[in-house]
Amino acid sequence: KRIAVLPGDGIGPEVIKGALQVLDGVATRFGHEFETIEQVFGGAAIDQEGNPLPDSTLKTCNDSDAVLLGAVGGPKWDQGKVRPEQGLLALRKAMNVFANVRPVHVYPGLEHLSPLKSNKVKGADFVFVRELTGGIYFSEPKERNEKRAVDTMSYTREEITRIVEKAYELASSRRRKVTSVDKANVLETSKLWREVVEDVAKKYPNIETEHLLVDYAAMRMISNPTSFDVVVTENMFGDILSDEASVLTGSLGMMPSASLSENGPGLYEPIHGSAPDIAGSGKANPIGMILSVAMMLRHSFQLEKEAEAVELAVFETLQAGYRTGDIYGGSGTLVSTKEMVNQIH
Amino acid sequence: KRIAVLPGDGIGPEVIKGALQVLDGVATRFGHEFETIEQVFGGAAIDQEGNPLPDSTLKTCNDSDAVLLGAVGGPKWDQGKVRPEQGLLALRKAMNVFANVRPVHVYPGLEHLSPLKSNKVKGADFVFVRELTGGIYFSEPKERNEKRAVDTMSYTREEITRIVEKAYELASSRRRKVTSVDKANVLETSKLWREVVEDVAKKYPNIETEHLLVDYAAMRMISNPTSFDVVVTENMFGDILSDEASVLTGSLGMMPSASLSENGPGLYEPIHGSAPDIAGSGKANPIGMILSVAMMLRHSFQLEKEAEAVELAVFETLQAGYRTGDIYGGSGTLVSTKEMVNQIH
Ligand SMILES: CC(C)[C@H](C(=O)O)[C@@H](O)C(=O)O
Ligand SMILES: CC(C)[C@H](C(=O)O)[C@@H](O)C(=O)O
Numbered sequence: 001k002r003i004a005v006l007p008g009d010g011i012g013p014e015v016i017k018g019a020l021q022v023l024d025g026v027a028t029r030f031g032h033e034f035e036t037i038e039q040v041f042g043g044a045a046i047d048q049e050g051n052p053l054p055d056s057t058l059k060t061c062n063d064s065d066a067v068l069l070g071a072v073g074g075p076k077w078d079q080g081k082v083r084p085e086q087g088l089l090a091l092r093k094a095m096n097v098f099a100n101v102r103p104v105h106v107y108p109g110l111e112h113l114s115p116l117k118s119n120k121v122k123g124a125d126f127v128f129v130r131e132l133t134g135g136i137y138f139s140e141p142k143e144r145n146e147k148r149a150v151d152t153m154s155y156t157r158e159e160i161t162r163i164v165e166k167a168y169e170l171a172s173s174r175r176r177k178v179t180s181v182d183k184a185n186v187l188e189t190s191k192l193w194r195e196v197v198e199d200v201a202k203k204y205p206n207i208e209t210e211h212l213l214v215d216y217a218a219m220r221m222i223s224n225p226t227s228f229d230v231v232v233t234e235n236m237f238g239d240i241l242s243d244e245a246s247v248l249t250g251s252l253g254m255m256p257s258a259s260l261s262e263n264g265p266g267l268y269e270p271i272h273g274s275a276p277d278i279a280g281s282g283k284a285n286p287i288g289m290i291l292s293v294a295m296m297l298r299h300s301f302q303l304e305k306e307a308e309a310v311e312l313a314v315f316e317t318l319q320a321g322y323r324t325g326d327i328y329g330g331s332g333t334l335v336s337t338k339e340m341v342n343q344i345h
Numbered sequence: 346k347r348i349a350v351l352p353g354d355g356i357g358p359e360v361i362k363g364a365l366q367v368l369d370g371v372a373t374r375f376g377h378e379f380e381t382i383e384q385v386f387g388g389a390a391i392d393q394e395g396n397p398l399p400d401s402t403l404k405t406c407n408d409s410d411a412v413l414l415g416a417v418g419g420p421k422w423d424q425g426k427v428r429p430e431q432g433l434l435a436l437r438k439a440m441n442v443f444a445n446v447r448p449v450h451v452y453p454g455l456e457h458l459s460p461l462k463s464n465k466v467k468g469a470d471f472v473f474v475r476e477l478t479g480g481i482y483f484s485e486p487k488e489r490n491e492k493r494a495v496d497t498m499s500y501t502r503e504e505i506t507r508i509v510e511k512a513y514e515l516a517s518s519r520r521r522k523v524t525s526v527d528k529a530n531v532l533e534t535s536k537l538w539r540e541v542v543e544d545v546a547k548k549y550p551n552i553e554t555e556h557l558l559v560d561y562a563a564m565r566m567i568s569n570p571t572s573f574d575v576v577v578t579e580n581m582f583g584d585i586l587s588d589e590a591s592v593l594t595g596s597l598g599m600m601p602s603a604s605l606s607e608n609g610p611g612l613y614e615p616i617h618g619s620a621p622d623i624a625g626s627g628k629a630n631p632i633g634m635i636l637s638v639a640m641m642l643r644h645s646f647q648l649e650k651e652a653e654a655v656e657l658a659v660f661e662t663l664q665a666g667y668r669t670g671d672i673y674g675g676s677g678t679l680v681s682t683k684e685m686v687n688q689i690h
Contacts (some may be wrong), residue, residue, distance in 0.1 A: 085530045115465045115568050136481075136498065137531050149537035150499040153481060157492050183581075185430045186482050192494035218589035219597075222567060223460050236528075240585055244563040 001034050001301060004059065004064040006041035009084060010274025011284035012070025018286035018341035019068065019293045025345045026297065026306050032242030037064070041091075042072030042084035043274075052087025056155075058094055066300040067095070067267045070273035070289065091238045093133050097259035097267045098159070099166045100130040100238065101295070104255070106243045107318060112329055121248055125221065126228035127174070128245065129167040130238025132259055134159045135189070137235050155189045155234065160196040162262070163312075167232035168204045177208045177229035181237055183215045193234060214241070221245050246271055253285030253326045254314075256292035258299050258312075268292040268301045282336035285324040287314055290344060310344075346379050346646060347609075349409040351386035351402065354429060355619025356629035357415025363631035363686035364413065364638045367658075371651050382409070386436075387417030387429035388619075390610070397432025403439055411645040412440070412612045414620035415634065431567045438478050442604035443504070444511045445475040445583065446640070449570075449590045449600070452663060455675055458595025461567065466593055471573035472519070473590065473617045474512040475583025477604055479504045480534070482580050500579065501533045505541040507607070512577035513549045514653055522553045522574035538579060559586070566590050566602045591616055598630030598671045599659075601637035603644050611645045613637040627681035630669040632659055635689060655689075662688045 004019070008012035020036060027034050039057040046052050052072070061067045072084040105125050111118040136153035143150050162181070171178045180197045182190035194211055201209040212220065220227060221241060225248050233241065246252050252272050259267040270288025278284060279326045291314060299309035320342050321332035328334050335343065350365070352358035365381060391397050397417070406412045417429040438584040452468050456463040481498035488495050509525070512540050516523045527535035527540045539556055546554040557565065559582045565572060566586060570593050578586065591597050598615050604612040615633025623629060636659060643652035666677035667688050673679050680688070 005376050052554045083530060089531070115462060120460045139495075142533050144533040144537055146502070148499060148501045149533040150484075150497060150498055151532045151534050152495060154493065154495040184582075185428060186434070188487050188489040188494040189496050192489055215584045215588040218563070218585045222589065222592045226519055237585075239528075239560045240563045240582075243560040244589060245568065247564045247567045256637045 001032070001066070002064040003034055003036045003296075004061045004067045005036050005038045006067065006069045007038065007044070008042040008072040008274065009044055009071040009074050010276040010279040011073055012042070012072065012274055014279070014284050014337050015289035016068065016070040016285045017102045017269065018337060019289040021341050022290050022310060022345055023293050025098050026310060028332040029308050029309070032303070032306070041069070042087055043074055043077045045087065046077055046080065046082060052082060052084045053090045058091065061091065061095060061265065066265050066296045068293065068296065069267060069269040071270065071272065071276050074276040076276070088326075089137060092259060092267065093138060095264060095267055096133060096261045098131060098133045099163055099260040100128070100257060101105065101131040101170070101260060101299075102128040102130065102242050102255070102257045102271060104128065104242070104249060106249050107251070107315070109220055110251060110318065110327065112179060114248055115250060116225070116248055121225055124225040124248060126225070127170060127230050128238060128242040129163060129170060129230060130242055131159065131163040131231040131234045135235035153187070153189050153236070156194060157196060160193050161188075161200065164197050164200045164232055166260070167230050168200055168207055171207050171230040172204065176206060177210070179210050179212055179217070179228055179231045181212050181214050181231060181233035181241065183214050184211070185213060189234065197232075218242060218244060222248070242271075251327050252288075253324065254287040254291065256288055256295050258292070258295040260299060266296065268296040275344050282338060285326050286335045286337050286341050290314060290341070346377070346411070347409040348379055348381045348641075349406045349412045350381045350383045351412065351414045352383065352389070353387040353415040353417040353619065354389055354414055354419050355621040355624040357387070357417065357619055359624070359629050359682050360615065360631045360634035361413065361415040362493045363633040365626060366686050367635050367655060367690055368638050371655065374654070375648075375651050376552065376642055377648070377651075386414070387432050388419055388422045390432065391422055391425065391427060391429060395427075397427060397429045403436065406440060406610065410612050410640045411610050413638065413641065414612060414614035416615065416617065418619050419621040421621070431606045434482060437612065438483060438602060440609060440612055443476060443478045444508055444605040445473070445477040445602060446515070446605060446644075447473040447475065447587050447602045447616060449473065449587070449594060449628045450528055451594050452596070452599075452660070455594075455596060455663065455672065458672055459531060459593055460595065461570075461593055466570055469570040469593060471570070472515060472575050473587040474508065474515060474575060474577040475587055476504070476508040476579045480580035498532070498534050498581070500537060502537065503571060505538050506545065509542050509545045509577055511605070512575050513545055513552055516575040517549065520574040522555070523582060524555050524557055524562070524576045526557050526559050526576060526578035526586065528559050529556070530558060534579065536610050542577075543611060562586060563589060567593070573605070587616075596672045598669065599632040599636065601640050603640040605639070605644060611641065613641040627683060628670050630671050631682050631686050635659060635686070658689045
């Protein structure tokens with residue numbers, strides 16, 4: 001298996017290093033071979049080549065079986081003509097990873113980290129399926145002059161169908177409930193979205209379907225997070241709501257994501273940012289990246305046993321009380337990125 | 346002063362009735378005269394005239410000094426060809442109420458109602474200034490066929506300038522901090538938005554300005570709600586974030602809003618919906634509507650003393666322990682809509 005590795009910026013390289021150590025452990029224990037090829041990406045690539053997504057990086061990604069990405073961005077590149085984020089958007093589009101899968105899981109025993117009351121978040125365990133290569137982030141026209149600016153949100157039936165089907169497939173192996181989020185009382189794209197969901201739902205009579213308006217969904221995410229199983233929505237709503245939901249866990253640093261295409265390689269990255277303020281200080285939580293490796297093993301390589309072994313190792317390490325600073329609530333053992341990796345490994 | 350009154354649907358008529366009683370009290374106590382003219386609107390108007398915003402209703406609104414609105418919508422009209430919400434959007438547009446002002450205030454002593462830990466929300470007191478008549482809810486083209494749907498998000502410099510100026514004016518009389526929310530790393534409209542904010546900010550050197558990306562704002566709304574004073578943002582982001590924020594207070598039923606135009610009448614409504622499930626049962630919380638009356642007194646009639654008297658009456662009633670069902674935490678005196686109004690009155 002060939003894996004393209006894009007450390008990126010800030011804490012990206014540190015968490016990637018930890019994740020590769022864990023991957024090595026999996027290879028040894030289960031007798032696999034993983035070939036990893038590191039490539040420059042994001043701000044680092046702007047510095048080196050003036051382009052956040054150099055051709056050679058994209059080629060390596062497309063020629064691989066999966067891509068691991070650390071994190072991109074930082075204030076250093078905020079004022080520049082080209083931003084690291086553009087590389088991320090371009091990579092998603094070029095790899096056609098239209099389905100962003102993001103689990104939101106409140107770990108038993110870590111409820112106290114949540115800004116919400118423990119009884120509100122206890123047992124919350126749901127997954128976002130966010131459309132990632134369409135909608136207002138990519139549609140044309142997109143233009144701006146002195147007086148006026150325009151963005152376009154467009155979706156085709158095909159684009160909606162494939163993401164909604166992913167959601168129903170996922171729900172089949174979970175608690176069999178799909179919550180579709182739109183703004184069908186106002187937006188045309190949402191009306192089409194809702195139509196498609198109704199169509200796809202017919203093929204899954206055992207799965208419960210509900211439609212929420214995005215404003216109400218933003219409320220229920222907080223007032224009743226345990227009411228969700230699979231949440232499917234378009235790109236921008238997914239961006240906002242999945243970030244909102246990630247705060248509920250109180251442990252952003254532990255959250256993985258997978259961005260999947262139809263048949264090509266998947267892209268795996270933690271949801272946290274590049275955290276330039278703590279880069280290099282050994283404070284980064286490597287768990288988001290390590291759990292992204294688990295998602296890669298499951299979704300790109302169909303290595304379910306191996307994925308579960310990684311998840312179990314993370315869970316046991318947390319149960320044993322090891323904590324990086326971001327999830328240290330005053331009890332347990334405060335450890336560095338490296339020590340956390342060694343414990344999980 | 347002429348006030349157009351639109352009770353609307355569900356609990357709308359009940360809370361309007363309570364609010365008018367309180368307004369009557371203000372008139373008597375302070376020696377004012379308010380003329381109120383009731384008009385049909387929303388689902389009720391669809392039933393009666395096939396149009397959620399009949400011409401006569403709109404004319405009355407435009408000829409008034411202010412408009413009080415209860416709530417619109419309900420499952421009864423969800424499948425119909427025309428929806429009550431369309432009337433609301435049309436009314437906002439026709440009245441040109443581009444500035445939606447929504448306080449988010451966690452009442453001292455009511456922190457326990459929040460889904461968040463009390464120490465997280467204690468002291469949260471901020472205001473949304475949401476652009477209400479532009480952006481993706483109104484821009485053209487907006488179309489849909491079997492295969493594809495399109496919505497357009499467009500903003501002119503003028504549209505952005507007037508709403509941002511409202512935000513800075515408001516911040517001047519508060520804690521002097523403006524948080525502008527956009528998605529400037531992706532959207533052209535957001536880039537223009539940020540440019541305008543930077544321009545307007547120069548005129549207010551004593552006001553602190555910060556820019557947040559919408560996804561991050563959705564997080565900080567929960568993780569650090571006391572960090573906000575005035576939040577200004579475009580229509581859809583404002584829709585999502587202000588609803589998200591309203592949950593923090595744990596008392597949706599108590600939240601008012603004002604939608605203001607340049608020189609014409611303002612539109613005042615509670616943020617809660619029509620709650621058809623409890624309509625007519627005496628369970629509705631009238632406080633959101635009553636505090637909307639206070640906002641009307643302040644913003645449309647410059648009756649600051651009167652506005653404060655209403656707010657004080659609400660506050661004292663809450664302090665005395667009176668609670669409608671939605672804010673009853675097990676202690677205090679559970680009262681009906683009517684009893685709550687009588688206590689405040
Ligand atoms: C960096 C940015 C373009 C990106 C997005 O909005 O998609 C990020 O916020 C994310 O959610 O992965
Ligand atoms: C009813 C709907 C069109 C409206 C909106 O989204 O503007 C509502 O959600 C609101 O926030 O007042």
